[in-house]
Structure formats: C-alpha cells, structure tokens
Amino acid sequence: MWLIIFQAVLEKQSYMLIGRHDVEGLMRVDPASVYLLDSAGQSHLENSGTDAETVEVEIEMSDLLLNLRPIKQENLIRDDNKLILLASLSDSLEYVADSIERDLASYAEEYRRLAIDCLKVLRVEMQLETIFHMQEMSSREYVEDQDAEEPDDFIISLTAQITRRDEEMAPFVAEKKRTYIFGGICDVAANASIKALGDIKSINLFGVQQICRNSIALEQAIAAIRSIDSEAVQQRLDRVRTYYELLNLPFEALLAFIAEHEYLFTAAEYSSLLKVKVPGREIPTDAEERASEILSH
Secondary structure (H helix, E strand, O other): OHHHHHHHHOHHHHHHOOOOOOHHHHHHHHHHHHHHOOOOOOOOOOOOHHHHHHHHHHHHHHHHHHHHOOOOOOOOOOOOOHHHHHHHHHHHHHHHHHHHHOOHHHHHHHHHHHHHOOOOHHHHHHHHHHHHHHHHHHHHOOOOOOOOOOOOOHHHHHHHHHHHHHHHHOOOOOOHHHHHHOOOHHHHHHHHHHHHHOOEEEOOHHHHHHHHHHHHHHHHHHHHOOOOOHHHHHHHHHHHHHHHHHHHOOHHHHHHHHOOOOOOOOOOHHHHHHEEEOOOOOOOHHHHHHHHHHHHO
C-alpha cells in the first residue's frame, strides 16, 4: 500500500519541489515547521523568527511557487483519496517510528523523516492547488455590468476543495499538522491576488467588488479550519481588499495614499494600480514618475 501511495506522488510537482534546494531551505526555516514537532518532542524548525521574519519567509516561498505558473492540472494530485492516503501514511509512519524507537533507532528516524516528507508534500500540494485556481484571475477582465452575488467559480471550487480535504484528513492527521498542511494557502492566495492585477487589462467598480468578494470567501474557508490563526488570515486578505479598493480612488487621492502608506505595498504593486485600465479614471501621462518620486524619498 505504501509503495502505491509513493508511486502516486513521485512524479507530481509537489514531491519534486520539496527536494529542491531552495524550497527545502525555505521550508526548513519556515516558522510553520513548528507544527512538525514529532512525538519524540523534536522540532524540525531551525529558526523560530520574529513576525517580520515569518512574513518574509512566507512571501519568499509564495513568490517562488508563483514563478512556476502556469500550474498544470496533470502535475497536481487531483485525487482526494490519494491525498487522504498520504495523510494516513504520515500518521502510520510516525506510529511505527514510536514503536521501534528503543530497538531500531536509525529506522525510527528514517520513518519520521518520511512522515514529515508526506506532510511537506501535502502543504506544497495545497499551495500549488491554490495557485492553479487563482491563476484564472489573470486570464479574465473584471469589467462587470452588475454586482455579482457569488464569488468567481474558481474561488467556489477552491474553497470547497479546502473544506472537503480538511474534513477528510481530520481522522488521520492531528489538528496542529492540518494547520501546517493548510497554513500556506492564505499567503499564496493573497500574493497571487495582488500580482494578478499586473495581468488584468481592465477592471471597473463591480470588478473590484467581485475580487473583494472572492477574498472574503477565501478568508471564511481558511479561517474555518480549526487552529488556523483567523486573525492572521483576515489581516493578509484585508490587504488584498485594501489594494483593489484603491482602484476606486481618483489619481490625486491615490497619490496621497501612496505618500501616507509608502511601505504598505511595493513599488511594483503601486505601479500596477496606475497601469491597469479603470473605465472613467483619468491617469496623467507622468503618473508613474510622480509615484516614483514619492517612493524614492
């Protein structure tokens, strides 16, 4: 059974990624790794880090994964049953490791390493699934004729998947480890949402409202996972909503916001706000130059 499960993931993108030097290095120092504390009481975290360092690692990881776009469906583990089996395998490996710890310490250590690798694959898989869904933002225009009542279809699909997989893994994976598996979704989703504006050609007021509705649906789905820090989720997705709502401001008001909140968004993110076409919004030809002057001070 174990061999079948491993064969199911060996050629998938998530498994190959956890073996990459850059990904492995980031996962090693990611404060989320505290949730990989094994039953022997050993932490697999090399750097506890401050809140700022935590955010920095999360952004670096999400940037790395977003650079892999487009994520292709065939490179993902789309079968929920295989993911559940992988979660179950992690639990079984840790149980075996505990059982043989006294007599076969070297084997126990190897089983624990494999158990942790299973969890790492699951975490990266959920991040890649998130990108797979979110990348649809870049292929559409957000110029709507009326206010939609529901989130975009790809958001409905993603949130349903998050909820379903969390519920199905619950019998096999401890709560803190599910926090690890699903805890990387929010940062990737928030980062993907903001970066998407660079690819969106046109957006109007209803389009802004639609993206905000998407982020609210995501927030609700992620925050519903027990032991997930709902306040942190809200903070990250509030940032997405703030970003897109800036598109409703006239240019001079946007410039004033940039002056007052110079470090809230990056120069590239502010630039995207100026470049995207917003029907009815007038942007002067020297807009980017004026924004750059503010940001360079």
